[in-house]
Amino acid sequence: MIYNPAHVKKRKIKSYIALSLSTVAAFLGLFWLGFILYDVLRHGIQGLSLELFLEDPAPPGIEGGGLRNAFVGQLLIVFYATIIGVPLGLLAGIFVAEYARGTRFARTISILSDIMVSVPSIVVGTFVYAILVKPVGHINFGGLVAVGFLSAIIAVVFGWFLSFVLSKLFPVKSATTGKFIKLLTALFTTMFGLFIFLILYPKLVDRIQGFNGWAGAVSLAFIMIPVVLRTTEDMLSLVPWTLREAAFALGASYYNVIKDVAIRAAITGILTGIILSIARVAGETAPLLFTSFNNSYFTLDMNEPMASLTVTIFNYAMGPYEDWHTKAWAASLVITVFILFITIVTRTIIGIKYKK
Amino acid sequence: MGKFLRKYPISDVIFAFISFSASFVVLSLIVAIAYVLYDESSLAMHRFGVLNFIFSAEWDPVKEVFGAAASLYGTLVTTVLSLMFAIPVSIGIAIFLTEISPHLLKTPIGIAIEMLAAIPSIIYGMWGLFTLAPIMANYIEPFLQKTLGNVPVIGVLFQGTPQGIDLFTASVVLSIMITPFITSVARDALNLTPDIMKESAYALGATRWEVVKDVMIPYAKLGIYGGIVLALGRALGETMAVAFVLGNNHQITLSLFEAAATITVTLANEFTEADSDVYLSSLFYLALILFTLSFIILAVAKFFLLKAERGYSR
Numbered sequence: 001m002i003y004n005p006a007h008v009k010k011r012k013i014k015s016y017i018a019l020s021l022s023t024v025a026a027f028l029g030l031f032w033l034g035f036i037l038y039d040v041l042r043h044g045i046q047g048l049s050l051e052l053f054l055e056d057p058a059p060p061g062i063e064g065g066g067l068r069n070a071f072v073g074q075l076l077i078v079f080y081a082t083i084i085g086v087p088l089g090l091l092a093g094i095f096v097a098e099y100a101r102g103t104r105f106a107r108t109i110s111i112l113s114d115i116m117v118s119v120p121s122i123v124v125g126t127f128v129y130a131i132l133v134k135p136v137g138h139i140n141f142g143g144l145v146a147v148g149f150l151s152a153i154i155a156v157v158f159g160w161f162l163s164f165v166l167s168k169l170f171p172v173k174s175a176t177t178g179k180f181i182k183l184l185t186a187l188f189t190t191m192f193g194l195f196i197f198l199i200l201y202p203k204l205v206d207r208i209q210g211f212n213g214w215a216g217a218v219s220l221a222f223i224m225i226p227v228v229l230r231t232t233e234d235m236l237s238l239v240p241w242t243l244r245e246a247a248f249a250l251g252a253s254y255y256n257v258i259k260d261v262a263i264r265a266a267i268t269g270i271l272t273g274i275i276l277s278i279a280r281v282a283g284e285t286a287p288l289l290f291t292s293f294n295n296s297y298f299t300l301d302m303n304e305p306m307a308s309l310t311v312t313i314f315n316y317a318m319g320p321y322e323d324w325h326t327k328a329w330a331a332s333l334v335i336t337v338f339i340l341f342i343t344i345v346t347r348t349i350i351g352i353k354y355k356k
Numbered sequence: 357m358g359k360f361l362r363k364y365p366i367s368d369v370i371f372a373f374i375s376f377s378a379s380f381v382v383l384s385l386i387v388a389i390a391y392v393l394y395d396e397s398s399l400a401m402h403r404f405g406v407l408n409f410i411f412s413a414e415w416d417p418v419k420e421v422f423g424a425a426a427s428l429y430g431t432l433v434t435t436v437l438s439l440m441f442a443i444p445v446s447i448g449i450a451i452f453l454t455e456i457s458p459h460l461l462k463t464p465i466g467i468a469i470e471m472l473a474a475i476p477s478i479i480y481g482m483w484g485l486f487t488l489a490p491i492m493a494n495y496i497e498p499f500l501q502k503t504l505g506n507v508p509v510i511g512v513l514f515q516g517t518p519q520g521i522d523l524f525t526a527s528v529v530l531s532i533m534i535t536p537f538i539t540s541v542a543r544d545a546l547n548l549t550p551d552i553m554k555e556s557a558y559a560l561g562a563t564r565w566e567v568v569k570d571v572m573i574p575y576a577k578l579g580i581y582g583g584i585v586l587a588l589g590r591a592l593g594e595t596m597a598v599a600f601v602l603g604n605n606h607q608i609t610l611s612l613f614e615a616a617a618t619i620t621v622t623l624a625n626e627f628t629e630a631d632s633d634v635y636l637s638s639l640f641y642l643a644l645i646l647f648t649l650s651f652i653i654l655a656v657a658k659f660f661l662l663k664a665e666r667g668y669s670r
Contacts, residue, residue, distance in 0.1 A: 019565055022448035036479065099376070109379050255367040
């Protein structure tokens with residue numbers, strides 16, 4: 001084409017306009033973020049007080065009281081969700097990234113869990129309602145699984161401690177005694193885990209009576225599993241394969257390579273992934289609406305309906321009282337600050353650790 | 357596959373088995389969700405059929421007649437509108453982050469946009485109800501009504517009394533929520549354009565916008581599609597942000613300034629109140645429809661993203 005100054009000018013102006021528009025878009029995004037955060041801060045700070053954390057709610061319409069029940073309920077539900085979700089997600093991620101590396105099974109699992117991450121959380125809520133709330137009078141499998149994992153974790157920690165003490169007390173002289181002691185530790189750890197389970201289970205879990213805290217914990221765990229799985233898989237696949245080969249060459253079994261090389265190399269990433277997944281489920285409301293439901297009384301019993309911050313925010317914000325709205329804003333502020341703080345810190349850690 | 361040929365010691369067998377079972381849980385979870393939802397909704401399926409349920413707009417708990425059309429319509433409208441608002445903005449942000457922004461600002465602005473995704477949806481809901489809805493009702497919606505409301509054909513969309521609790525506000529809140537999803541995927545895709553291609557275009561005398569429009573966007577096309585479909589899946593299933601500002605009113609209305617219902621909002625508001633078996637079963641039916649829809653859409657998104665990944669690595 002023949003050089004035409006007017007044409008070039010037109011193109012330049014067009015370019016300038018388009019690029020300005022995308023700058024405006026970026027500022028629009030920042031504007032929304034600032035607007036939302038400022039608003040939560042502005043409203044939330046009015047309701048923030050010590051009573052909010054230390055007192056139970058006053059009867060509807062009466063001023064005062066706090067949200068102690070919701071804070072404690074939220075902590076309990078998220079705690080048990082973590083107990084169930086993290087080991088499952090972690091183990092599944094290890095299997096996908098290590099034992100099944102490169103197989104069709106591994107690809108299927110990681111695609112499916114990518115989809116699971118985005119499946120509407122309210123659907124998970126309805127599913128858990130059908131299996132853990134509706135069958136009244138049946139065994140609460142959610143509680144069973146949660147207590148099972150809890151005792152398994154306690155037993156594993158106990159086992160580590162035991163083998164540490166034993167190795168200090170009886171330094172291993174020969175391969176046979178070493179194996180013998182290992183076997184004994186494993187046996188004793190398993191017994192200990194079973195023992196803990198048999199003590200805890202009847203104390204903590206009852207038959208299903210309707211809405212219960214266990215169901216809430218399980219639905220959050222279901223949301224957590226794919227998130228933990230994917231980050232574990234990603235972080236493990238970032239560890240160079242040659243590192244594992246070096247360990248194989250020394251005669252280590254794959255189990256030992258995973259335990260002492262792969263996971264140790266990827267531990268920062270895996271831990272931050274776990275913390276991010278906790279932050280993510282801490283803000284979930286929809287799956288709790290019809291699993292743990294709500295409770296205006298303080299309870300530590302997971303077999304009862306249990307208050308959580310998010311569901312309380314929903315109910316209070318929809319409620320008619322001005323005082324409720326203030327409390328809902330205050331709770332929103334607490335939850336937002338918690339989640340944003342965790343997210344920023346973990347992202348920075350990942351950013352520093354995995355800088356290209 | 358040489359690594360699998362080594363003889364495994366017992367610790368490996370045990371650990372591999374345990375971790376295999378854990379990964380199997382993920383697989384069975386999806387099957388279990390689909391099966392349980394199907395099982396629970398079989399009563400409603402018997403009573404109302406499939407097509408009949410989807411196309412019937414009647415939702416009457418008293419007469420026990422249920423149809424999904426109103427909820428589906430609400431879901432469709434909010435999703436499409438929010439995508440219409442979100443796509444230009446998020447692609448604009450992605451272009452800003454890859455091409456325009458000074459290097460120093462790239463990371464902080466990128467993190468700030470991702471913060472939008474980290475804010476829990478209930479906060480969006482609260483903010484939408486107490487802050488955005490009054491602004492909408494008092495300023496923006498009357499303004500739209502005055503200007504666009506008199507235009508023939510599209511004027512129909514802006515009828516009614518602006519209340520702030522309606523399809524329009526819900527779509528705006530949703531669009532803010534899904535912006536970071538499209539942005540982060542689009543930014544990553546745009547970033548993967550080889551410098552050599554951009555430089556060749558510049559060498560031919562292209563302006564910056566022409567490089568973006570004719571080199572980078574075509575190159576990142578599949579990734580951007582993937583991001584958009586992913587955001588579509590998100591928008592479909594979003595509950596709390598919409599529940600506050602939509603009003604749960606089962607009606608099919610052309611006007612965007614009317615309260616409506618989406619599948620998620622219906623579930624959130626009515627699940628604990630369902631007193632009859634048919635009612636509950638119909639709600640499960642809605643959940644099944646939502647699950648199927650979002651599963652298909654997310655699978656499509658994943659397909660695009662995988663294809664894009666394969667294309668780039670070539």
